Amino acid sequence: AQSVTQLGSHVSVSEGALVLLRCNYSSSVPPYLFWYVQYPNQGLQLLLKYTSAATLVKGINGFEAEFKKSETSFHLTKPSAHMSDAAEYFCAVSTGKLIFGQGTTLQVKP
């Protein structure tokens, strides 16, 4: 069965600093991996997805993620945090049904 683990339920960075949100997956077959973002009182929206075409995936709002099979990781990064990036971020894996990690709340300090 597939699963994802997000390391760190809360991450705090200063505005302009690097954002790194960690995700490790477990899957018995090649997975499809996703990052979603959730703003307060809203549904989830897709940031980016990995579908085996390229290991470095670029998404919206300057985010990107790198698929590393040897590390079973799919960490999300952004070079420079903006206040508007404050939200909850979810890593998800799909091999037939979409399973989410526990989420990481990103706080951006001015």
Add this chain to the structure above:
Amino acid sequence: DAGVIQSPRHEVTEMGQEVTLRCKPISGHDYLFWYRQTMMRGLELLIYFNNNVPIDDSGMPEDRFSAKMPNASFSTLKIQPSEPRDSAVYFCASSFPAGQWANTEAFFGQGTRLTVV
């Protein structure tokens, strides 16, 4: 398209009452998912449908929960009787297969915040 539409946005009900949550997926999408979000358990997949047929309901917590999809444009999630521990945000999402459906993103509704008192 207006996106995935859920109703109501908020529901407050008394323990023991029946609760029905509604979802209209994006037109043309033939996969529909129901998720429950709580602080303790995060986002849990309850059930999903393909072409109106339930494919996997292993996430449905108890027999008090039931879901139907009578046609391609409408689904319901019913809780009868409701209990305080059912309080959560319930999300509906839909997607369409592009080759393998597993690599297709799911589009989420705004959610229904259910409070059972």
